[in-house]
Amino acid sequence: MVTRPLFGRGAVPPAGPPGDGAERPEDVLGQAGVLLRACGQDAAVAAIVLILVLVGAATQLAHGGGRLGALQLALLAPVAAASAGSAALAVRSRLVLVAALGTARGRTGAPLDPGVPWTPFASGSALDRRARDEELRRLLAAAYRCCDLAWRAVVWAAAAAVLFVCWTLAVAATTAGG
Numbered sequence: 001m002v003t004r005p006l007f008g009r010g011a012v013p014p015a016g017p018p019g020d021g022a023e024r025p026e027d028v029l030g031q032a033g034v035l036l037r038a039c040g041q042d043a044a045v046a047a048i049v050l051i052l053v054l055v056g057a058a059t060q061l062a063h064g065g066g067r068l069g070a071l072q073l074a075l076l077a078p079v080a081a082a083s084a085g086s087a088a089l090a091v092r093s094r095l096v097l098v099a100a101l102g103t104a105r106g107r108t109g110a111p112l113d114p115g116v117p118w119t120p121f122a123s124g125s126a127l128d129r130r131a132r133d134e135e136l137r138r139l140l141a142a143a144y145r146c147c148d149l150a151w152r153a154v155v156w157a158a159a160a161a162v163l164f165v166c167w168t169l170a171v172a173a174t175t176a177g178g
Helices: 025-064 070-074 077-108 129-177
Strands: none
Touching: 025 077, 025 129, 070 129, 077 129
């Protein structure tokens, strides 16, 4: 990850009541929050890299569009594919998070309208410990999945940037030689 969380990647909180070394629900929610912040930061880094690649490619195409041959334009396809893959992973990361929150709200009886303040217990009665722990585990698993997808988006954005630099060098070499 570009932004490292405070705990190891892939670590799962132990199950059981808080007295025997297991984490409290507040700690699990805190871990999920840290993961989701890291996920957002990774997605932002991927977006910035993709914007730079897009601006660079658009500038190169606008500057030398008439002089670029079919080979140079064909060499742009891997850059576009890596960029599209990165963008798709970043969007998928967001969709995983929204779906996990929606299902948690639906299972706990919380209001489904995002404009309504979310109270964890819509009926006013507390969830039993087992149901609460199950929902927290699901939310934490979704946070890990979201973070993994965002990290993959960063990796693909970096690959798109490297491919873009190679493409720019190839275009410069072919236009200078011809």
